Amino acid sequence: MYIQDDGKVGFTLQMKPNENQPQDWWRQSAVYQVYPKSFNDTTGRGTGDIRGVTEKIDYIKGLGIDIVWLQPVYVSPQQDNGYDVADYYNIDPAYGTMEDLDELIRELKKRNMHLMLDIVVNHSSTEHRWFQEAKSSRNNPYRNYYIWKDPAEDGGPPNNWQSKFGGPAWQLEEETQQYYLTLFDKTQADLNWENEKVRQEVIELLKFWTKKGVSGFRMDVINLISKDPNFPNDDGSVAPGDGRKYYTDGPRVHEYIKELNENVFSQYHMVTVGEMSSTTLEECIRYSSPAQQEFSMTFNFHHLKVDYPNGQKWELKPYDFEELKSILSTWQTGMQEGGGWNALFWNNHDQPRALSRFTDDEEYRNESAKLLATTLHGLQGTPYIYQGEEIGMPDPKWNDMSEFRDIESLNMYEILLQKGKTPDEAAHIVHVRSRDNSRLPMLWNDSDQAGFTTGTPWIKIDERYPIINAQSQVEDPNSIYHHYRKLIELRKNIPVFINGKYTRLDGGHPEVYAYARSNGQQSLVVISNFSKNKVEFTLPEEWIQDLMRNASAELLLANTEEVPELSPLIAMQPYGSYMWLIQS
């Protein structure tokens, strides 16, 4: 990467045949995440479909997006909304047909956009042909595609590992009297990556989709694919653990990913993002540094656990602002120093909306949504925007448990009751934590069902759609949507967004997060007030004097009418967020 004479970012890496893109083309890109079931229904069935995505490409393109990440649309029993794949080569009729997907790829390409597919190969559905074969007998050739163990002496599971969706991580298969490993739902059986044939199957399916014209892959919980071959009990140092230390970033994971890179990713200049569950900075540097030839970038979730008391997702506490800033800063600095690359995100389909979680989603909804956008897009990495984020969709108001659809939420409600919570207490926790918070249908306009469907939606529609909807956002030049559009444009045109070194500037201020990114010629300064109070914020004096000695600050973006000067003492508006560029 280098800075051209015209100030734009250029790339020096050599080109490969069949791709007219430089190797790291995705650094300047912005990704839009589509949860197809809740995006746009063209049939009236009440669930979104692939044609619904194609219909909305121009809306996505209008934001300046280059890459659309489409979540699983493969044949699936839909126990976990497609993260339980029964056939990796075909489209689930609920989402449409292969022709629909081909059309989506074609329409994206026409607009110079790319499709990133979600690949779920830590596990398959138990309805997959491989599993159906595997469970039929201990001698079946597919038996070794999965992880089977004899019962423990008492007939119980082979070890004490716990499923991430609650309960033991092992299920007994009655016919053959062995347990299979299942780190998520019992219908999601973990694939055995020790088996070379499984790895070859994965390579083949990736090639299949690549040849269809897909430009990238998001690899689901990919750092869980290599398990400790001894499958030890997780006795923990204080209390029993859930086993994650024996399968997270496991012994052969980098070897397996390098194999995928060598055989597929690097051959086609693909953009790849690994979803890393409970990972570490050191591992993510290895996964994403170009020298290692594994992924383009990684998702980690540490910044989204700052409201988990002692790491427990199903307990509540107010979020720790200092911890949030500290985690973001550690990852910025660490990934820069180690040569890794972050996927930047506040939201996805597994998380309640950041707008409701970290800011004010009512009185200051507009300011808050813009503040989150500005704060994130100024960081180094490739930003991901989850559908609805760009129009300021908040978490819904839940009435009762019958409104929930997510398997994890429903399981956890029962487990919380078993642990002694009252129904009200358990429901309250689920209301706050449920993945369904972000899975409500996209609010397109103020017509019936928010323009999402003409039928009965599979999950309720947020009743605030007459006010919060995409159409009104696109029409209003001062909207959250246009704020995102401006940020994406700035990132594409100003090199410091891509290559600026990160420095945290807020000195532990209780309400303000401030940082700078500098590349020697340019500095970007981002200051955000995460509170509804007017607060004063002092920049480190030496820093600002030095920086501004021969330069003036240009305001790139603000989210309040009254905008403070970039000076040693800054008067911050409620949820005010400001971005300046300083050229030297």
Ligand SMILES: O=P(O)(O)OC[C@H]1O[C@H](O[C@H]2O[C@H](CO)[C@@H](O)[C@H](O)[C@H]2O)[C@H](O)[C@@H](O)[C@@H]1O
């Ligand atoms: O919370 P972590 O341990 O850091 O894990 C990250 C996420 O992992 C899981 O998500 C993904 O895999 C699931 C099974 O395929 C699927 O249900 C989910 O939609 C995927 O994104 C986990 O379910 C999430 O809660 C974690 O945030």
